[in-house]
Amino acid sequence: MRSESPHVRDEIEELLDGRLDDAARQRVETHLARCEECESVRRALLLGRESLRTGVRHESMPEDLTAAVIAVLDREDRRSEGPRAAAQNRRLRLYIAAAAAVVLVALAVFLTRPRDLPALVAENYSEFRAGRLPLDLETADAVALERFFADRGVRFRTRVLDLAMMRYQLLGGAVLDDGARKRAFFVYRGEDGRLLACQMYEGRVSDLRAPKTVRRHGDFTFLVFRANDQTQVFWQEGDVVCVLTSDIPSEEVVQLAFAKAMQPPAPPG
Amino acid sequence: LFTILYSIFVNRYRKERREPKLLSVEELEARFDGAVRGEVRGGPVTEPAPRDAWTDSEVEAALSELPEDFRATVLLVDVEEMTYEEAAAALDCAVGTVRSRLSRARKHLYVALRETARRRGYLKDAGRE
Numbered sequence: 001m002r003s004e005s006p007h008v009r010d011e012i013e014e015l016l017d018g019r020l021d022d023a024a025r026q027r028v029e030t031h032l033a034r035c036e037e038c039e040s041v042r043r044a045l046l047l048g049r050e051s052l053r054t055g056v057r058h059e060s061m062p063e064d065l066t067a068a069v070i071a072v073l074d075r076e077d078r079r080s081e082g083p084r085a086a087a088q089n090r091r092l093r094l095y096i097a098a099a100a101a102v103v104l105v106a107l108a109v110f111l112t113r114p115r116d117l118p119a120l121v122a123e124n125y126s127e128f129r130a131g132r133l134p135l136d137l138e139t140a141d142a143v144a145l146e147r148f149f150a151d152r153g154v155r156f157r158t159r160v161l162d163l164a165m166m167r168y169q170l171l172g173g174a175v176l177d178d179g180a181r182k183r184a185f186f187v188y189r190g191e192d193g194r195l196l197a198c199q200m201y202e203g204r205v206s207d208l209r210a211p212k213t214v215r216r217h218g219d220f221t222f223l224v225f226r227a228n229d230q231t232q233v234f235w236q237e238g239d240v241v242c243v244l245t246s247d248i249p250s251e252e253v254v255q256l257a258f259a260k261a262m263q264p265p266a267p268p269g
Numbered sequence: 270l271f272t273i274l275y276s277i278f279v280n281r282y283r284k285e286r287r288e289p290k291l292l293s294v295e296e297l298e299a300r301f302d303g304a305v306r307g308e309v310r311g312g313p314v315t316e317p318a319p320r321d322a323w324t325d326s327e328v329e330a331a332l333s334e335l336p337e338d339f340r341a342t343v344l345l346v347d348v349e350e351m352t353y354e355e356a357a358a359a360l361d362c363a364v365g366t367v368r369s370r371l372s373r374a375r376k377h378l379y380v381a382l383r384e385t386a387r388r389r390g391y392l393k394d395a396g397r398e
Contacts, residue, residue: 017346017371037306048376048377048378052332052343
């Protein structure tokens with residue numbers, strides 16, 4: 001099906017990289033929903049990016065980097081100042097080599113830094129959507145899935161949302177463990193095939209980095225993040241943080257979160 | 270940090286290998302358009318990507334076909350998740366350059382991986398360019 005409106009190919013990458021403002025994003029998403037050709041371009045570009053995120057390891061540091069730095073400096077010395085000046089600069093070169101080592105350590109720390117939760121949640125969604133994150137239990141039974149989470153060592157009480165009224169069918173769930181915490185991960189599929197993922201974990205939304213927007217509804221505060229083509233909505237329910245993630249239009253994710261947020265029952269006594 | 274590292278790697282790699290040549294803009298666009306049109310005709314084949322449509326080493330091989338400027342750009346943005354502005358600062362180039370390199374690199378990867386998927390029988394003949 002072709003859209004009557006002009007194609008939006010030039011804006012698709014900006015959409016994928018989260019660089020469009022809300023009005024432009026909505027316009028592009030509306031076009032994509034109607035234009036098979038542009039939607040195919042979106043899928044193609046997304047595929048190129050996702051294949052990198054899941055298929056590329058970080059480049060390891062060359063073991064001979066320090067020696068290579070010194071050798072380059074030696075050559076520069078010989079070329080520009082002659083051997084005598086090179087000898088005088090030996091101490092300086094050692095300092096530079098030490099600085100290079102510091103840079104490498106900093107780089108190693110940077111590359112191995114723990115991913116923040118919005119980034120992890122986005123990655124989990126992308127992995128599942130790409131078929132690379134299997135579900136531990138495939139079921140449409142919310143109660144069975146909650147029991148499964150408890151059996152798998154999730155300490156808090158999970159609340160698998162009933163989204164049938166919103167025409168989302170539960171597919172199943174998995175327990176994700178990033179070393180710091182266990183997260184209950186469960187996924188739904190809408191009538192149009194789009195995926196909606198929910199995560200719950202023990203924590204505080206106040207520990208998250210600054211969101212793109214903050215929305216308030218009832219007694220709840222919702223932190224909205226954008227990651228590439230995804231919208232993530234975080235909110236607090238007692239000691240548990242809940243997250244909804246999807247690549248459906250951003251406002252739909254927010255409205256689903258508004259509809260499903262619920263304070264846990266007060267403890268007895 | 271990345272500026273320093275990038276400069277060192279550039280010097281190192283230039284000694285070790287010849288610069289691969291990226292397809293011309295026109296040729297890459299033509300192949301990409303052909304692939305996308307194939308998917309419109311034959312239906313989407315690669316989302317979600319079948320797990321065995323290609324391997325990680327084939328992704329890295331496709332990546333290695335890119336000139337280093339393009340490879341560095343796409344790694345910084347798509348793997349390290351830098352913003353365009355951060356990548357432009359690290360590579361000492363304009364934001365618009367980051368944007369155009371990213372576009373070409375992602376299209377190249379898609380075309381290359383789609384060809385891999387086709388060889389493995391994941392694509393219908395209708396989708397062949």
